[in-house]
Amino acid sequence: MAMTIKLSIFNMKGGVGKSTTTYNLAVGLARFHKQRVLLIDIDPQGNASASLGVEIWELDQQLKDVLRRNATIPDVAIAIEENLDVVPSNILMAEEEIPISGLPGRELLLRKAITQIEDDYDYVLIDCPPNIGVFSINALMASEGVIIPVDMSYLGLLGISAIERALELIRSALDHPIQVTGVLATRFDARNNLSKEVLASLSEHFGDAVFKTLIPETVKLREAPSHSQSIFDYDPTGKGAIAYQDFTKEVKQWH
Numbered sequence: 001m002a003m004t005i006k007l008s009i010f011n012m013k014g015g016v017g018k019s020t021t022t023y024n025l026a027v028g029l030a031r032f033h034k035q036r037v038l039l040i041d042i043d044p045q046g047n048a049s050a051s052l053g054v055e056i057w058e059l060d061q062q063l064k065d066v067l068r069r070n071a072t073i074p075d076v077a078i079a080i081e082e083n084l085d086v087v088p089s090n091i092l093m094a095e096e097e098i099p100i101s102g103l104p105g106r107e108l109l110l111r112k113a114i115t116q117i118e119d120d121y122d123y124v125l126i127d128c129p130p131n132i133g134v135f136s137i138n139a140l141m142a143s144e145g146v147i148i149p150v151d152m153s154y155l156g157l158l159g160i161s162a163i164e165r166a167l168e169l170i171r172s173a174l175d176h177p178i179q180v181t182g183v184l185a186t187r188f189d190a191r192n193n194l195s196k197e198v199l200a201s202l203s204e205h206f207g208d209a210v211f212k213t214l215i216p217e218t219v220k221l222r223e224a225p226s227h228s229q230s231i232f233d234y235d236p237t238g239k240g241a242i243a244y245q246d247f248t249k250e251v252k253q254w255h
């Protein structure tokens, strides 16, 4: 029986590249490493789903129906390409936050749903919203590891202590021993001194937990979602694609 690796892509700051990282990593693992991947989009913004070409306004069922126990993951999963399925969300899930917060076992709804399908996948990647509400808690409680994208900005650096507190809450108050799989430096601009300073602080703070790959700031990474394409399709030889391919390899080698 294969082991399923479940990872959340999490940072309470928005705009750091969580969704960009999740959908490109999902395609990278499926395509270059022949891993069976399930991307779970637990952000009501649905950015990772939309970036893969899912028509998020046309959904009959979505992740919220799984969390409300009205559907199973296979009911709502959409096949994107060989070895890659996505469980999508859209803004309608935001309306479920309060009702879901009142359900018994509310922190474990996603973990329970994944238990029924996990042998079908090698990786489950969960794209989190930019906060630590009930959706992110469900994602973290369903994951053994967390990938933390950090953008190369002063505010990015300031946000790190909040992330560490959130993970400590998961470990102590909720008794779940989540590991930091790695910290990913994103939106790196080699011409910018701040990028280098933030990277140096990250390395000092996290040591080996910082992925070796740096994700550069590139227009192509920003444009790819509007073409419903991964960076490997939209600009296959560009520096964004090379970086995400290297990062995918690092994640694959981690376990």
Ligand SMILES: Nc1ncnc2c1ncn2[C@@H]1O[C@H](COP(=O)(O)OP(=O)(O)O)[C@@H](O)[C@H]1O
Residues within 6 Å of the ligand: 013, 014, 015, 016, 017, 018, 019, 020, 021, 047, 130, 186, 187, 188, 215, 216, 217, 218, 219, 221, 222, 223, 225
């Ligand atoms: N490395 C990058 N270079 C250029 N633009 C990027 C990069 N990473 C993300 N973006 C863009 O920045 C915005 C926020 O990225 P996103 O992945 O949605 O962040 P998050 O999910 O953390 O909020 C999006 O428009 C995205 O296309």
Ligand SMILES: [Mg+2]
Residues within 6 Å of the ligand: 018, 019, 020, 043, 045, 047, 048, 128, 129
């Ligand atoms: Mg996002």
